[in-house]
Amino acid sequence: MAFLVYVLLFQRNRRGINGIVWTFWPAAFFVLLNLYWNYTHCWYNIVFNFFVRHQDPIQSSLISFVSFLVGQIYLVTPVVFYYLLKDRKSIRETLKTENLLIIPLILYGVPILTLAVMSFFTLIGLHWTLSFIPFTFIIYFIIFLPQTLKRMVRPMVLFSAGHLLLIFVALILFHTGKLDKLDLYKNTLISIKAREICELLKPVQSGFLLTAESYDDVSMLQYYSGQFVTQFGKGSKHGRQFDKLTDFSMYQDKNILIVRGDRPMKIFSGNFLKRLKSKKSG
Numbered sequence: 001m002a003f004l005v006y007v008l009l010f011q012r013n014r015r016g017i018n019g020i021v022w023t024f025w026p027a028a029f030f031v032l033l034n035l036y037w038n039y040t041h042c043w044y045n046i047v048f049n050f051f052v053r054h055q056d057p058i059q060s061s062l063i064s065f066v067s068f069l070v071g072q073i074y075l076v077t078p079v080v081f082y083y084l085l086k087d088r089k090s091i092r093e094t095l096k097t098e099n100l101l102i103i104p105l106i107l108y109g110v111p112i113l114t115l116a117v118m119s120f121f122t123l124i125g126l127h128w129t130l131s132f133i134p135f136t137f138i139i140y141f142i143i144f145l146p147q148t149l150k151r152m153v154r155p156m157v158l159f160s161a162g163h164l165l166l167i168f169v170a171l172i173l174f175h176t177g178k179l180d181k182l183d184l185y186k187n188t189l190i191s192i193k194a195r196e197i198c199e200l201l202k203p204v205q206s207g208f209l210l211t212a213e214s215y216d217d218v219s220m221l222q223y224y225s226g227q228f229v230t231q232f233g234k235g236s237k238h239g240r241q242f243d244k245l246t247d248f249s250m251y252q253d254k255n256i257l258i259v260r261g262d263r264p265m266k267i268f269s270g271n272f273l274k275r276l277k278s279k280k281s282g
Contacts, residue, residue: 002110010102044244060120068119071126072112075133079155080140083148091143101142108135186261187214194220197259201225208257218242221259232258 003023007016038045073081084091095101111132115124140149170179174192179185190197190212198221201210210225211232212218222229231242 001114002107005110006103006106009106062120064121064123065116065119068116068124071124072129075126075129076136077156077159079152079159080136083144083152087144087148090145094143098142101139104135104138104142108132108139183262189261190217190259191220195224197221198224201257201259205257208255209251210257210259212259215241217259232256 003020007020010016011019034045112129115129118124144152173179174185174188194217198205205225205227210221210227210229212221212229213231213233215231218229218231230246
């Protein structure tokens with residue numbers, strides 16, 4: 001979208017059109033490949049991304065938009081945002097005369113504006129826009145004076161060090177069990193202690209299909225146990241690759257061991273496997 005906007009606004013000539021063609025025609029092969037894969041796999045991606053993840057009615061939310069704006073200020077860092085406001089007059093003059101600025105500005109601005117509009121209707125995670133942040137580095141070196149960039153170094157170091165300190169403190173609290181009452185601790189406990197858990201399960205794991213409820217837990221348990229582990233329990237709006245890898249009909253009337261960091265859910269009561277009707281879960 002950014003390339004299209006740039007060509008339509010600033011390079012409506014043969015060179016610009018050729019650039020768009022040479023950028024997009026190789027991608028057509030991968031689009032066709034993806035469509036073929038979906039055609040031969042029950043339109044798996046299409047169903048998941050356009051239906052499963054969007055079962056709730058679409059509603060606009062000002063809160064999610066404000067959350068998006070706050071997230072972008074955090075990603076560019078409050079330090080840079082402060083100097084953007086402080087030096088806005090000189091920046092405004094630079095925008096009028098600096099021709100090199102338009103390319104990184106388009107490459108960053110178009111995706112961000114697009115996602116900003118989407119944020120009224122869905123929650124946009126920080127990772128959605130993180131890939132566009134490198135374009136802002138080019139922008140900073142164009143719009144800020146050298147002395148301003150030098151003044152940014154110290155507060156930016158402190159800002160980064162603050163994150164490292166928080167991570168270090170969190171790791172200590174996790175290791176000492178000070179956060180064991182939090183859901184975050186319960187949700188990450190299996191991954192953190194996967195090696196120890198697998199050692200405890202050794203006497204019984206051979207007679208069970210070993211399962212967990214999340215991707216990371218399954219992956220860690222499979223790595224340390226040396227046997228196949230799959231995902232089991234309540235689904236979510238996120239994809240469940242292990243449902244495709246597991247033929248549950250093979251485990252009819254077999255034992256299933258569910259590793260959880262919290263109390264068992266009601267869904268696990270009763271003979272759940274009999275309700276699977278002996279067919280592969282998809």
